[in-house]
Amino acid sequence: MRRADDGHRHATWLELFFDLVFVAAVARLGEGLVEHPDLAGFVRFAGLFVAVAWAWMGFTYYANRFDTDDVPYRATVSVAMLAVAAMGVAIGEVDANWSARFAIAYVAVRVLLLVLYARARRHVPDARGAIDAYLVGFGLGAALWLASIAVPTPARYVLWALGLLAEFATPLAAWRAVSAAPIDREHLSERFGLFTIIVLGEAVVAVVTGTGVHVWAGASVTVAATGFIAAVAMWWIYFDFETGSRPGRGLRAFVSSYGHVPLWMALAAFGAGTRMAIDDAGALAELSGERWALAGSAAVFLLVIGAFHLASTRAEHAVFGLLRLGCIALLLVLAAAGERFPVTTLMVLVAVTLAVAMLLEAVSMRDTLRGALRRAVAPPERVGVG
Numbered sequence: 001m002r003r004a005d006d007g008h009r010h011a012t013w014l015e016l017f018f019d020l021v022f023v024a025a026v027a028r029l030g031e032g033l034v035e036h037p038d039l040a041g042f043v044r045f046a047g048l049f050v051a052v053a054w055a056w057m058g059f060t061y062y063a064n065r066f067d068t069d070d071v072p073y074r075a076t077v078s079v080a081m082l083a084v085a086a087m088g089v090a091i092g093e094v095d096a097n098w099s100a101r102f103a104i105a106y107v108a109v110r111v112l113l114l115v116l117y118a119r120a121r122r123h124v125p126d127a128r129g130a131i132d133a134y135l136v137g138f139g140l141g142a143a144l145w146l147a148s149i150a151v152p153t154p155a156r157y158v159l160w161a162l163g164l165l166a167e168f169a170t171p172l173a174a175w176r177a178v179s180a181a182p183i184d185r186e187h188l189s190e191r192f193g194l195f196t197i198i199v200l201g202e203a204v205v206a207v208v209t210g211t212g213v214h215v216w217a218g219a220s221v222t223v224a225a226t227g228f229i230a231a232v233a234m235w236w237i238y239f240d241f242e243t244g245s246r247p248g249r250g251l252r253a254f255v256s257s258y259g260h261v262p263l264w265m266a267l268a269a270f271g272a273g274t275r276m277a278i279d280d281a282g283a284l285a286e287l288s289g290e291r292w293a294l295a296g297s298a299a300v301f302l303l304v305i306g307a308f309h310l311a312s313t314r315a316e317h318a319v320f321g322l323l324r325l326g327c328i329a330l331l332l333v334l335a336a337a338g339e340r341f342p343v344t345t346l347m348v349l350v351a352v353t354l355a356v357a358m359l360l361e362a363v364s365m366r367d368t369l370r371g372a373l374r375r376a377v378a379p380p381e382r383v384g385v386g
Helices: 013-035 039-066 071-091 098-123 125-148 155-173 175-179 185-212 218-244 250-279 288-311 318-337 343-377
Strands: none
Touching: 013 039, 013 071, 013 185, 013 250, 039 071, 039 098, 039 125, 039 155, 039 185, 039 250, 039 288, 071 098, 098 125, 098 155, 125 155, 125 175, 155 175, 155 250, 185 218, 185 250, 218 250, 218 288, 218 343, 250 288, 250 343, 288 318, 288 343, 318 343
Protein backbone atom coordinates (compact mmCIF):
# COMPACT_ATOMS: atom_id res chain seq x y z
CA MET A 1 0.00 0.00 0.00
CA ARG A 2 1.26 3.44 -0.89
CA ARG A 3 1.90 5.70 2.07
CA ALA A 4 1.15 9.39 2.39
CA ASP A 5 4.87 10.16 2.49
CA ASP A 6 5.67 8.15 -0.66
CA GLY A 7 5.17 11.24 -2.80
CA HIS A 8 2.84 11.85 -5.72
CA ARG A 9 2.95 9.40 -8.61
CA HIS A 10 1.72 10.02 -12.13
CA ALA A 11 -0.47 7.72 -14.17
CA THR A 12 1.47 4.73 -15.43
CA TRP A 13 1.69 3.58 -19.04
CA LEU A 14 -0.49 0.61 -18.12
CA GLU A 15 -3.20 2.91 -16.75
CA LEU A 16 -3.18 4.94 -19.96
CA PHE A 17 -3.35 1.74 -22.01
CA PHE A 18 -6.21 0.57 -19.78
CA ASP A 19 -8.13 3.75 -20.66
CA LEU A 20 -8.13 2.92 -24.36
CA VAL A 21 -10.75 0.18 -24.11
CA PHE A 22 -13.05 2.62 -22.33
CA VAL A 23 -12.73 5.03 -25.25
CA ALA A 24 -14.34 2.37 -27.41
CA ALA A 25 -17.05 1.59 -24.85
CA VAL A 26 -17.98 5.27 -24.43
CA ALA A 27 -18.07 5.70 -28.21
CA ARG A 28 -20.48 2.75 -28.48
CA LEU A 29 -22.74 4.30 -25.87
CA GLY A 30 -22.80 7.59 -27.76
CA GLU A 31 -23.65 5.84 -31.01
CA GLY A 32 -26.55 4.09 -29.31
CA LEU A 33 -27.93 7.40 -28.06
CA VAL A 34 -27.68 8.93 -31.54
CA GLU A 35 -29.64 6.01 -32.98
CA HIS A 36 -32.29 6.01 -30.22
CA PRO A 37 -32.69 9.55 -28.80
CA ASP A 38 -35.92 8.73 -26.97
CA LEU A 39 -36.70 8.08 -23.30
CA ALA A 40 -35.85 4.37 -23.56
CA GLY A 41 -32.59 5.25 -25.33
CA PHE A 42 -31.62 7.72 -22.59
CA VAL A 43 -32.41 5.20 -19.85
CA ARG A 44 -30.34 2.52 -21.59
CA PHE A 45 -27.50 4.99 -22.17
CA ALA A 46 -27.49 6.12 -18.53
CA GLY A 47 -27.68 2.64 -17.03
CA LEU A 48 -24.91 1.20 -19.17
CA PHE A 49 -22.74 4.27 -18.73
CA VAL A 50 -22.88 3.91 -14.94
CA ALA A 51 -21.69 0.31 -15.22
CA VAL A 52 -18.84 1.24 -17.59
CA ALA A 53 -17.72 4.21 -15.49
CA TRP A 54 -17.90 2.19 -12.29
CA ALA A 55 -15.76 -0.55 -13.82
CA TRP A 56 -13.13 2.10 -14.62
CA MET A 57 -13.33 3.62 -11.14
CA GLY A 58 -12.91 0.24 -9.44
CA PHE A 59 -9.55 -0.43 -11.06
CA THR A 60 -8.48 3.21 -10.70
CA TYR A 61 -9.01 3.22 -6.93
CA TYR A 62 -7.28 -0.13 -6.58
CA ALA A 63 -4.26 1.09 -8.57
CA ASN A 64 -4.16 4.26 -6.51
CA ARG A 65 -3.51 2.24 -3.36
CA PHE A 66 -1.99 -1.09 -4.40
CA ASP A 67 -0.50 -0.85 -7.90
CA THR A 68 2.58 -3.09 -7.93
CA ASP A 69 3.23 -3.01 -11.70
CA ASP A 70 4.56 -6.57 -11.57
CA VAL A 71 3.75 -9.43 -13.94
CA PRO A 72 0.67 -10.79 -12.07
CA TYR A 73 -0.82 -7.29 -11.83
CA ARG A 74 -0.16 -6.50 -15.51
CA ALA A 75 -1.61 -9.84 -16.59
CA THR A 76 -4.77 -9.38 -14.52
CA VAL A 77 -5.35 -5.84 -15.80
CA SER A 78 -4.78 -7.00 -19.38
CA VAL A 79 -7.47 -9.67 -19.03
CA ALA A 80 -9.75 -7.04 -17.48
CA MET A 81 -9.20 -4.88 -20.56
CA LEU A 82 -10.39 -7.76 -22.72
CA ALA A 83 -13.52 -8.05 -20.54
CA VAL A 84 -14.19 -4.31 -20.86
CA ALA A 85 -13.80 -4.64 -24.63
CA ALA A 86 -16.44 -7.38 -24.50
CA MET A 87 -18.72 -4.96 -22.64
CA GLY A 88 -18.25 -2.49 -25.48
CA VAL A 89 -19.05 -5.13 -28.09
CA ALA A 90 -22.25 -6.12 -26.25
CA ILE A 91 -23.33 -2.47 -26.03
CA GLY A 92 -23.33 -2.21 -29.81
CA GLU A 93 -25.40 -5.36 -30.36
CA VAL A 94 -29.16 -5.28 -30.79
CA ASP A 95 -30.17 -8.94 -30.59
CA ALA A 96 -32.07 -10.40 -27.65
CA ASN A 97 -28.99 -11.81 -25.89
CA TRP A 98 -26.87 -8.64 -25.77
CA SER A 99 -27.72 -7.99 -22.10
CA ALA A 100 -26.65 -11.48 -21.03
CA ARG A 101 -23.30 -11.03 -22.79
CA PHE A 102 -22.88 -7.60 -21.21
CA ALA A 103 -23.59 -9.07 -17.76
CA ILE A 104 -21.05 -11.87 -18.29
CA ALA A 105 -18.40 -9.35 -19.30
CA TYR A 106 -19.16 -7.09 -16.33
CA VAL A 107 -18.97 -10.03 -13.92
CA ALA A 108 -15.57 -10.94 -15.39
CA VAL A 109 -14.34 -7.37 -14.77
CA ARG A 110 -15.51 -7.42 -11.15
CA VAL A 111 -14.15 -10.92 -10.44
CA LEU A 112 -10.72 -9.86 -11.69
CA LEU A 113 -10.85 -6.83 -9.39
CA LEU A 114 -11.78 -9.12 -6.49
CA VAL A 115 -8.79 -11.31 -7.32
CA LEU A 116 -6.53 -8.28 -7.07
CA TYR A 117 -8.04 -7.29 -3.71
CA ALA A 118 -7.59 -10.84 -2.40
CA ARG A 119 -3.94 -10.65 -3.41
CA ALA A 120 -3.54 -7.28 -1.70
CA ARG A 121 -5.19 -8.65 1.44
CA ARG A 122 -2.51 -11.31 1.68
CA HIS A 123 0.39 -8.89 1.35
CA VAL A 124 -0.93 -5.71 3.08
CA PRO A 125 -2.18 -6.59 6.59
CA ASP A 126 -2.67 -2.90 7.48
CA ALA A 127 -5.40 -2.53 4.86
CA ARG A 128 -7.34 -5.71 5.55
CA GLY A 129 -10.25 -3.86 7.11
CA ALA A 130 -10.87 -1.83 3.96
CA ILE A 131 -10.11 -4.77 1.67
CA ASP A 132 -12.56 -7.03 3.53
CA ALA A 133 -15.26 -4.41 3.02
CA TYR A 134 -14.54 -4.27 -0.69
CA LEU A 135 -14.48 -8.06 -0.99
CA VAL A 136 -17.89 -8.35 0.67
CA GLY A 137 -19.60 -5.38 -1.01
CA PHE A 138 -18.15 -5.84 -4.48
CA GLY A 139 -18.58 -9.60 -4.18
CA LEU A 140 -22.28 -9.10 -3.45
CA GLY A 141 -22.61 -6.81 -6.43
CA ALA A 142 -20.88 -9.31 -8.72
CA ALA A 143 -23.10 -12.11 -7.39
CA LEU A 144 -26.24 -10.13 -8.23
CA TRP A 145 -24.97 -9.48 -11.75
CA LEU A 146 -24.12 -13.16 -12.12
CA ALA A 147 -27.62 -14.15 -10.96
CA SER A 148 -29.13 -11.73 -13.48
CA ILE A 149 -27.88 -13.90 -16.34
CA ALA A 150 -30.35 -16.63 -15.33
CA VAL A 151 -33.43 -14.37 -15.26
CA PRO A 152 -35.23 -12.68 -18.16
CA THR A 153 -35.55 -8.97 -18.75
CA PRO A 154 -36.71 -6.65 -17.22
CA ALA A 155 -35.97 -8.50 -13.95
CA ARG A 156 -32.36 -8.77 -15.13
CA TYR A 157 -32.05 -4.99 -15.11
CA VAL A 158 -33.43 -4.82 -11.58
CA LEU A 159 -30.63 -7.13 -10.41
CA TRP A 160 -28.13 -4.94 -12.26
CA ALA A 161 -29.37 -1.89 -10.39
CA LEU A 162 -29.26 -3.70 -7.04
CA GLY A 163 -25.75 -4.92 -7.77
CA LEU A 164 -24.51 -1.43 -8.61
CA LEU A 165 -26.28 -0.05 -5.54
CA ALA A 166 -24.49 -2.58 -3.32
CA GLU A 167 -21.14 -1.62 -4.80
CA PHE A 168 -21.78 2.13 -4.59
CA ALA A 169 -22.85 1.77 -0.97
CA THR A 170 -19.79 -0.24 0.09
CA PRO A 171 -17.33 2.65 0.60
CA LEU A 172 -20.02 4.67 2.39
CA ALA A 173 -21.09 1.84 4.69
CA ALA A 174 -17.49 0.92 5.53
CA TRP A 175 -16.18 4.49 5.65
CA ARG A 176 -14.15 4.06 8.84
CA ALA A 177 -12.33 1.02 7.50
CA VAL A 178 -11.86 2.53 4.04
CA SER A 179 -10.48 5.80 5.42
CA ALA A 180 -7.70 3.84 7.10
CA ALA A 181 -6.31 3.05 3.64
CA PRO A 182 -5.25 6.49 2.37
CA ILE A 183 -5.35 7.50 -1.27
CA ASP A 184 -3.04 9.64 -3.37
CA ARG A 185 -5.33 12.59 -4.08
CA GLU A 186 -3.13 14.11 -6.77
CA HIS A 187 -2.94 10.83 -8.67
CA LEU A 188 -6.69 10.36 -8.35
CA SER A 189 -7.34 13.90 -9.62
CA GLU A 190 -5.05 13.22 -12.57
CA ARG A 191 -6.81 9.95 -13.41
CA PHE A 192 -10.26 11.53 -13.17
CA GLY A 193 -9.07 14.36 -15.40
CA LEU A 194 -7.81 11.90 -17.98
CA PHE A 195 -11.16 10.10 -18.11
CA THR A 196 -12.87 13.48 -18.44
CA ILE A 197 -10.70 14.16 -21.48
CA ILE A 198 -11.80 10.80 -22.93
CA VAL A 199 -15.53 11.52 -22.69
CA LEU A 200 -15.11 15.17 -23.70
CA GLY A 201 -13.23 13.95 -26.74
CA GLU A 202 -16.46 12.37 -27.95
CA ALA A 203 -17.81 15.88 -28.62
CA VAL A 204 -14.71 16.71 -30.65
CA VAL A 205 -15.01 13.43 -32.58
CA ALA A 206 -18.67 14.26 -33.25
CA VAL A 207 -17.64 17.59 -34.80
CA VAL A 208 -15.07 15.91 -37.06
CA THR A 209 -17.05 12.85 -38.15
CA GLY A 210 -20.38 14.66 -38.33
CA THR A 211 -19.12 17.50 -40.49
CA GLY A 212 -17.21 15.14 -42.75
CA VAL A 213 -20.38 13.71 -44.29
CA HIS A 214 -21.97 17.08 -45.02
CA VAL A 215 -21.52 19.69 -47.67
CA TRP A 216 -19.81 22.66 -46.08
CA ALA A 217 -23.02 24.61 -45.83
CA GLY A 218 -23.43 27.51 -43.44
CA ALA A 219 -25.77 25.67 -41.06
CA SER A 220 -23.60 22.58 -40.57
CA VAL A 221 -20.44 24.65 -40.20
CA THR A 222 -22.15 26.88 -37.62
CA VAL A 223 -23.35 23.91 -35.59
CA ALA A 224 -19.94 22.20 -35.77
CA ALA A 225 -18.03 25.36 -34.80
CA THR A 226 -20.31 26.25 -31.90
CA GLY A 227 -20.32 22.62 -30.74
CA PHE A 228 -16.55 22.74 -30.59
CA ILE A 229 -16.68 26.06 -28.71
CA ALA A 230 -19.08 24.50 -26.20
CA ALA A 231 -16.71 21.56 -25.69
CA VAL A 232 -13.82 23.97 -25.09
CA ALA A 233 -15.95 25.89 -22.57
CA MET A 234 -16.75 22.70 -20.63
CA TRP A 235 -13.09 21.69 -20.68
CA TRP A 236 -12.19 25.13 -19.33
CA ILE A 237 -14.85 25.02 -16.62
CA TYR A 238 -13.85 21.57 -15.39
CA PHE A 239 -10.10 22.09 -15.32
CA ASP A 240 -10.34 25.61 -13.91
CA PHE A 241 -12.21 24.12 -10.97
CA GLU A 242 -9.82 21.16 -10.66
CA THR A 243 -6.79 23.47 -10.70
CA GLY A 244 -8.04 25.90 -8.11
CA SER A 245 -10.26 23.77 -5.87
CA ARG A 246 -9.48 22.12 -2.60
CA PRO A 247 -11.59 18.93 -2.35
CA GLY A 248 -13.25 18.28 0.96
CA ARG A 249 -12.20 15.35 3.08
CA GLY A 250 -14.23 12.70 4.79
CA LEU A 251 -17.68 12.03 3.41
CA ARG A 252 -17.55 15.22 1.33
CA ALA A 253 -14.95 13.52 -0.84
CA PHE A 254 -17.68 11.19 -2.13
CA VAL A 255 -19.37 14.17 -3.81
CA SER A 256 -16.32 14.56 -6.03
CA SER A 257 -15.76 10.86 -6.72
CA TYR A 258 -19.37 9.80 -7.27
CA GLY A 259 -20.28 13.11 -8.87
CA HIS A 260 -17.93 12.40 -11.75
CA VAL A 261 -20.25 9.66 -13.01
CA PRO A 262 -23.13 12.03 -13.96
CA LEU A 263 -20.56 14.59 -15.13
CA TRP A 264 -18.96 12.09 -17.53
CA MET A 265 -22.40 10.92 -18.60
CA ALA A 266 -23.40 14.50 -19.43
CA LEU A 267 -20.25 15.06 -21.48
CA ALA A 268 -20.78 11.84 -23.44
CA ALA A 269 -24.44 12.74 -24.06
CA PHE A 270 -23.39 16.19 -25.26
CA GLY A 271 -21.10 14.56 -27.82
CA ALA A 272 -24.03 12.49 -29.09
CA GLY A 273 -26.22 15.59 -29.17
CA THR A 274 -23.60 17.44 -31.20
CA ARG A 275 -23.59 14.65 -33.77
CA MET A 276 -27.39 14.76 -34.01
CA ALA A 277 -27.38 18.56 -34.31
CA ILE A 278 -24.88 18.46 -37.19
CA ASP A 279 -27.08 15.88 -38.96
CA ASP A 280 -30.14 18.11 -38.50
CA ALA A 281 -28.44 21.45 -39.17
CA GLY A 282 -30.88 23.83 -40.85
CA ALA A 283 -33.99 22.15 -39.42
CA LEU A 284 -36.04 23.02 -36.36
CA ALA A 285 -35.07 21.47 -33.03
CA GLU A 286 -38.29 19.47 -32.85
CA LEU A 287 -36.63 16.27 -31.62
CA SER A 288 -36.81 16.41 -27.82
CA GLY A 289 -34.03 13.87 -27.39
CA GLU A 290 -31.69 16.07 -29.41
CA ARG A 291 -32.50 19.11 -27.26
CA TRP A 292 -31.99 17.19 -24.02
CA ALA A 293 -28.73 15.70 -25.27
CA LEU A 294 -27.43 19.20 -25.98
CA ALA A 295 -28.97 21.63 -23.51
CA GLY A 296 -30.02 19.10 -20.86
CA SER A 297 -26.60 17.48 -20.65
CA ALA A 298 -24.93 20.90 -20.42
CA ALA A 299 -27.26 21.72 -17.52
CA VAL A 300 -26.35 18.49 -15.72
CA PHE A 301 -22.66 19.27 -16.26
CA LEU A 302 -23.00 22.72 -14.64
CA LEU A 303 -25.12 21.27 -11.84
CA VAL A 304 -22.36 18.79 -10.95
CA ILE A 305 -19.75 21.56 -11.04
CA GLY A 306 -21.91 23.50 -8.59
CA ALA A 307 -22.08 20.44 -6.32
CA PHE A 308 -18.28 20.20 -6.48
CA HIS A 309 -18.05 23.80 -5.29
CA LEU A 310 -20.35 23.10 -2.35
CA ALA A 311 -18.24 20.10 -1.32
CA SER A 312 -14.96 21.99 -1.64
CA THR A 313 -13.27 23.50 1.39
CA ARG A 314 -12.55 26.60 -0.68
CA ALA A 315 -16.01 28.16 -0.83
CA GLU A 316 -16.93 30.52 -3.65
CA HIS A 317 -18.99 33.68 -3.29
CA ALA A 318 -22.73 33.03 -3.29
CA VAL A 319 -23.31 35.29 -6.30
CA PHE A 320 -21.38 32.91 -8.55
CA GLY A 321 -23.53 30.00 -7.44
CA LEU A 322 -26.70 31.97 -8.18
CA LEU A 323 -25.48 33.01 -11.62
CA ARG A 324 -24.55 29.39 -12.37
CA LEU A 325 -28.08 28.35 -11.39
CA GLY A 326 -29.37 30.95 -13.85
CA CYS A 327 -27.35 29.33 -16.64
CA ILE A 328 -28.69 25.91 -15.63
CA ALA A 329 -32.27 27.20 -15.66
CA LEU A 330 -31.83 28.68 -19.14
CA LEU A 331 -30.42 25.42 -20.48
CA LEU A 332 -33.30 23.45 -19.00
CA VAL A 333 -35.81 25.80 -20.63
CA LEU A 334 -34.08 25.32 -23.98
CA ALA A 335 -34.18 21.55 -23.53
CA ALA A 336 -37.85 21.46 -22.51
CA ALA A 337 -39.32 24.15 -24.77
CA GLY A 338 -36.86 24.90 -27.55
CA GLU A 339 -38.67 23.09 -30.34
CA ARG A 340 -39.38 26.31 -32.25
CA PHE A 341 -35.71 27.25 -32.49
CA PRO A 342 -33.64 26.19 -35.48
CA VAL A 343 -30.97 23.67 -34.50
CA THR A 344 -28.27 26.24 -35.30
CA THR A 345 -29.86 28.77 -32.96
CA LEU A 346 -30.21 26.18 -30.22
CA MET A 347 -26.55 25.21 -30.49
CA VAL A 348 -25.44 28.84 -30.48
CA LEU A 349 -27.52 29.55 -27.37
CA VAL A 350 -26.08 26.50 -25.59
CA ALA A 351 -22.54 27.50 -26.54
CA VAL A 352 -23.06 31.10 -25.40
CA THR A 353 -24.53 29.93 -22.09
CA LEU A 354 -21.56 27.64 -21.49
CA ALA A 355 -19.18 30.45 -22.44
CA VAL A 356 -20.84 32.69 -19.83
CA ALA A 357 -20.55 29.86 -17.27
CA MET A 358 -16.88 29.53 -18.23
CA LEU A 359 -16.27 33.21 -17.49
CA LEU A 360 -18.11 32.87 -14.17
CA GLU A 361 -15.93 29.88 -13.25
CA ALA A 362 -12.75 31.71 -14.22
CA VAL A 363 -13.65 34.77 -12.17
CA SER A 364 -14.90 32.64 -9.28
CA MET A 365 -11.75 30.56 -9.00
CA ARG A 366 -9.41 33.49 -9.45
CA ASP A 367 -11.31 35.54 -6.90
CA THR A 368 -11.16 32.62 -4.48
CA LEU A 369 -7.47 32.04 -5.09
CA ARG A 370 -6.69 35.75 -4.77
CA GLY A 371 -8.50 35.89 -1.44
CA ALA A 372 -6.66 32.82 -0.16
CA LEU A 373 -3.32 34.26 -1.26
CA ARG A 374 -4.11 37.57 0.38
CA ARG A 375 -4.91 35.84 3.66
CA ALA A 376 -1.74 33.76 3.41
CA VAL A 377 0.60 36.72 3.00
CA ALA A 378 -1.23 39.16 5.26
CA PRO A 379 0.74 40.18 8.37
CA PRO A 380 -0.59 38.79 11.63
CA GLU A 381 -2.96 40.97 13.55
CA ARG A 382 -1.57 42.70 16.56
CA VAL A 383 -3.06 41.75 19.85
CA GLY A 384 -3.55 44.71 22.11
CA VAL A 385 -2.10 44.59 25.62
CA GLY A 386 -4.31 46.25 28.17
